[in-house]
Amino acid sequence: MTDSIFSLLPPLVAIAMVILTRKVILSLGIGSITAAILLADLSMKETFIYLYEAVKGIFFVDGALNTWNIFILLFLLILGIITAFISLSGGSRAFGEWAMTRVKTRIGAQLLTVVLGIILFIDDYFNALTVGQVSRPVTDRQNVSRAKLAYLIDSTSAPICVVAPISSWGASIIALIGSILATHSITEYSAFSAFIQTIPMNFYVWAALAIVLLVTFGKLDFGPMKKHEKLAIDKGVLYDPNKPMSGELQDDLPTSDKGSVKELVWPIIVLFISTVGTMFWTGYKGTNENITIFTILENTDVALSLLLGGLLGLATVYLQFWLQITRHKHMPKSLFIKGTIAGVKSMLTSVIILIFAWVLADLISQIGTGNYLAGVIAQSSLSPAVIPALLFIIAGVMAFSTGTSWGSFGILLPIAGDIAVATDVSLLIPAMAAVLGGAVFGDHASPISDTSILSATGAGSNLIDHVITxxxxxxxxxxxxxxxxxxxGFTGSTILSLLTVAILIAIFAIVIKWFSKE
Structure with a gap:
């Protein structure tokens, strides 16, 4: 049943269950069991073995610790503790009060999130979690719903990373493009220049960012988001308290009245500088060829960098809280333990969801969902002009089904290269841009995507509310x-295509504005 149409069943079951039950962990679990049953050819014993190996693979691989996954999970827990102590020390309260004197509108609060999302383009995980920590006190004060905050975070993390050459995404994509060019003996342009040429053609990114700006400045909320925003504006209800919130402190922790903005700012600054610095250090240590900024980013250890950055950020909040209670003697030292436990508990839901998502992704990979979808493209005999659009759709379906944009473009970019060279080599750049855009599109739409999970976590939003809105x-x-x-595909003109995208976005804005007045 591998590499066949049956390989679509596990992700479809998981996604359908999410929509029907709104219970993410249950849905991911059933999707994983479905995949294991298909892999085991209906043998119950083999099914349990596949499930066990998938869970084990999250923590151990090739007889050693799977440090990537473990470090990401530890970083999430550390970030929860940092958030708890920023709240304990009064940093969130002080930052909110400071921001209220400067960010005085809902538009300003949303714009702050968008600008931070664009600036922190070095890595999507880091972007989603850090932007949420900084923006949440401000957007909460301005009654911006948590679902809206999660949307703003998600729409300025992966879309920016996928068009940023100096990022963990850009470096990996450039390396993939380089291997494609070498395979087909294409010497007209380098891997870097090819990547640069894909940037203006990544129409999904520009459409998504344009809509973010329209929603921010033009108040063009529609669909389920409009209901969340109306509740936030009219009643101050930012989220449904009856639904589980990712990254939200549940324990009733006290808040210091002695805190200042530095209690929030310094941990974030230390986290940012140490994480980015460690990324360059690990990339430099892992580069054996010509050392450039791109080879460094290609070889960086993002998970280790996040962990080390998180530990230094954690040390900073611990030190700040210790100095505060030592100076003012207004809080008991026992809050170190209570705050740490509360921070860990706030992230447990996100950690469990991420583990289940990884299990499903591993089983989906084994059953060959991505290979089947890629084969559909390879066997198609459509006009070369529709290849970019077809690749965009298939990449979107693949990323939506598997929950991974990296896995999708990792599989599809070489296939896009093969198809373009075999039909019309002038379509190579548009075809690769379509794969990259489609991978981000599918990732955005998927409830089993790790970036969806982390965006909801950073915003303190319910995951299903985030995905649906x-x-x-x-x-x-x-x-x-x-x-x-x-x-x-039909004209070969990037300018004409961008103009078409701009006109369509403008028409969309006019239509939504008109309907909102009805």
């Missing part, structure tokens, strides 16, 4: 992008 914006961006890829 974001989906209409994602689909509009995807439709606009698909039309853009059709235009570039």
């Amino acid at each position: 974001q989906l209409p914006y994602v689909l509009v961006s995807a439709v606009v992008a698909a039309i853009g890829f059709l235009v570039v």
Whole structure:
């Protein structure tokens, strides 16, 4: 049943269960069991073995610790503790009060999130979690719903990383493109210049960012998001308290009245500088060839960098809290233990969801969902002009089904290269841009995506609320992008395609504005 149409069943079951039950962990578990049953050819004993090996693989691989996964999980727990102590020390309260004197509107609060999301482009995990920690006190004060915050975070993390050459994404993509060019003996341009040429053609990114700005400045909320925003504006209800919140402190911790903005700012600064610095250090240590900023980023250990950065950030909040209670003697030292436990507990839901998502992704990989979808493209005999649009759709379906944009473009970029060279080599750049855009699109739409999970965590939002409220914006961006890829396929003109995207976005804005007045 591998590499066949049956390989679509596990992700479809998981996604359908999420929509029907709104219970993410249960849905991911059932999707994983479905995949294991298919892999085991209905043998119960083999099913349990596949499930056991998938869970084991999260923590151990090739007889050694799977440090990537373990470090990411530890970073999440550390970030929960940092958040707890920023709250304990009064940093969140002070930052909110400070921001209220400077960010005085809902538009300003949302714009702060968007700008931070664009600036912190070095890595999507780091972006999603850090932007949430900084922006949440401000957006909460301005009654911006948590679902809206999660959408703003998600739409300025992966979309920025996928078009940023100096990022963990950019470096890996450039390396993949380099191998494709070498395979087909293409010497007209380098891997770096090819990547640069894909940037203006990544129509999904530009459509998604344009809609983010329209929603921020033009108040063009629609679909389920409009209901969340109306509750936030009219009643101050930022999220449904009856639903589990990722990254939200549940324990009733006291808040110091002695805290200042530095209690929030310094841990974030230390976290940022130490994480980025460690990324460059690990990349430099792992580079054996010509050392450039791109080879360094290609070889960086993101998970280790996040862990070390998180530990230094944690040391900073511990030190600040210790100095505060020593100076003012207004809080008991026992809060070190209580705050640490509360921080860990706040992230447990996200950690469990991420583990289940990884298990499902591993089993989906084994059953060959991605290979089957890629084969559909390879066997198609459509006009070369529609290849970019087709690749965009298939990459979107693949990322949506598997929950991974990296896995999707890792599989599809070489296939896109093969198809373009075999049909019309001038379509190579548009085809690769379509794969990259489609991978981000599918990742945005998927409830089993790790970036969806982490964006909800950073925002303190319920995951399903985030996915459902974001989906209409994602689909509009995807439709606009698909039309853009059709235009570039038939005309070969990037400018005309971008103009088409811009016109479609403008029409969309006018229509939504008109309906909102009805």
